Amino acid sequence: MTSYVIICLMFMVIKLIQGSLVVTQDIAVKVVNSTFFVSCYDPDNSSVVVTWIGPRGPLGHHTRPKVQTGSDGTRILFINTTLDDGGKYVCTTSENDRAEFRLTVEAPLEFMDTPTEQKASEGSDVTVRCEVRGGRRTWSYEDNNEINDTRIDIIGDGLLIRNASRRDSKVYICKAVQPNTGTIKDRRIKLTIEHAPTFITPQAKEDHVYGYLNGYANLTCFVEAEPKAKFEWLSSPTKVRKTGNVTESPNQSILQLKLEKLTFGKYKCRASNRWGKAERVIILEEGVKPEPPEFLELRGANSDLLDLGIKGPDMRKLNASDSMRPIGFNVRFKPHKEDGGDWCHREFNVSQDNSYVLRHLNHNTEYEVEAATRNLAGLSEYSNTSIFRTLPSVNDNGFNLEPELVFVLIPVTFLLTSTTFHKL
Structure with a gap:
């Protein structure tokens, strides 16, 4: 009950200060290039003359915003708002009655210098670029999990990742938020960390593969590389072996050999890209073809x-x-x-x-x-x-x-x- 009385008293005080003038809206938040108007009038006396004063002085028919008279009172008309239009606007009468309207103009929420695909090299400090105009940013991973890594900091123009590794190759979400308008925009940014080829599974210095005469053997090189690796197959030590067929898919090469006596021996698979190379020695040995099940x-x-x-x-x-x-x-x-x-x-x-x-x-x-x-x-x-x-x-x-x-x-x-x- 006490709160209700206080609110009523505050309303009466405001009315005494402002008089009988009414504005059609007290506060507005608009984005750049908006067009709208606000009216001021005395509901008890339609003949009252109202004038408007803006942040930079009195307003009239040839100012920005311009003043118009209509059936709903004296208007100020905003056409294609700019950031400079923001501020306090006061309508008054000759009796010193007054009412206020406050305008906030926000720049359009947009991304600037924010490529959706970005690259960096392994071991470097990389900035995932995301600049927002007209709001603030938040960051998360694609699965909406919070970024919680001591190597990663949010900086002015993006997300700084120190000593980047291939595990940082993923999709990051840069979210732009404009609190006054409630506007939210997302930008998916795919970060690719480039690195030299490395073999997928740990291996010994030499790998052994077996086959039997007149059969076939597949020698396989499977690496992790970014950008994708270029493969070469060589026989020991440097002569290129041309007795088989090579099939390739991204980061994998398979050398299929028809096995003869001279086919057995050492082979080398070399995978390379602009960041380096990896080599694997495979020893193809003659084995024994199994019999069918008993x-x-x-x-x-x-x-x-x-x-x-x-x-x-x-x-x-x-x-x-x-x-x-x-x-x-x-x-x-x-x-x-x-x-x-x-x-x-x-x-x-x-x-x-x-x-x-x-x-x-x-x-x-x-x-x-x-x-x-x-x-x-x-x-x-x-x-x-x-x-x-x-x-x-x-x-x-x-x-x-x-x-x-x-x-x-x-x-x-x-x-x-x-x-x-x-x-x-």
Whole structure:
């Protein structure tokens, strides 16, 4: 109640000071090039003569802003406002009644010298440029997370990053805010830190790759570089090797070689850009092509999977070293029908429980299945085709299968007599 009384008293005091004059708005915030007017009048006496005084003196028909008389009182008309139009405007009468209008003119909120893509070199101090006219700036990462890094400071014309590294390559958001008008604008700035090529994974001084005669081997160089790297393949020490095909994608080069006796040896991959280079030595050694799996069997099935058992070959029979032992299998499969379509492939590492599961299959469907042994030298030939069927689903002819995986037991004698695993 006390607050209400105080407000009423304050209103009465203001009315006594200002008299009976009324302005159509007391305060306005506009941007440059706005056009509008403000009227001043006495609601109790329309014949009262009103004059306007601006920040730089009396106003009239030929001043800026200019004065007009209308049905709603005496106006001041602003046309294409400028920053100089801001200030206090007072309308008065000969009786010294007065009313005030305050105008704030803001420059248009805009970005200046703010490229959306910017670059710098690794290890340098870089300024991510963002200049704002007509407001203030805030910074964040693209995911709206706050920038909280002791190496980074906000400075007058941007964001200063000291000792920039490639992890600083990201999108920064420079946000321009104009509090008086409530205007907000964002500018996405992609910063790219350039650096010399470096290999993606740690490696020894020399890498070893294996292959077998009349097979193929892929030598791969995969680097991180900005700008993208240019690759060269050389054989030891400097002679360019021209016995293979090179395929490249950004920052990756693959040299595929058809393996002959003279193909084995040392190769060097060199990746370079204007910031430096990186080299990797790859020793291509002759290995032993693995034999196909000794057997491929069905351990169990469900409506959408086949659980396979695969036994790899004994490479000791080929007088191969332990390094040539099987490390995995490539299983290919497709529906068993006249036009079964293309083979689908699954890669498996050797499993201790001898379980290799093909998932996401069609229910109640026969599949042609073959397997190849994989070792460091490459893949074997595929085994002969075996045909396995998934089980019906619960919606097929009223079948209700439990538990989740139904194991199919196949006598060993049947497997040995009915299936041949090596192509003749």
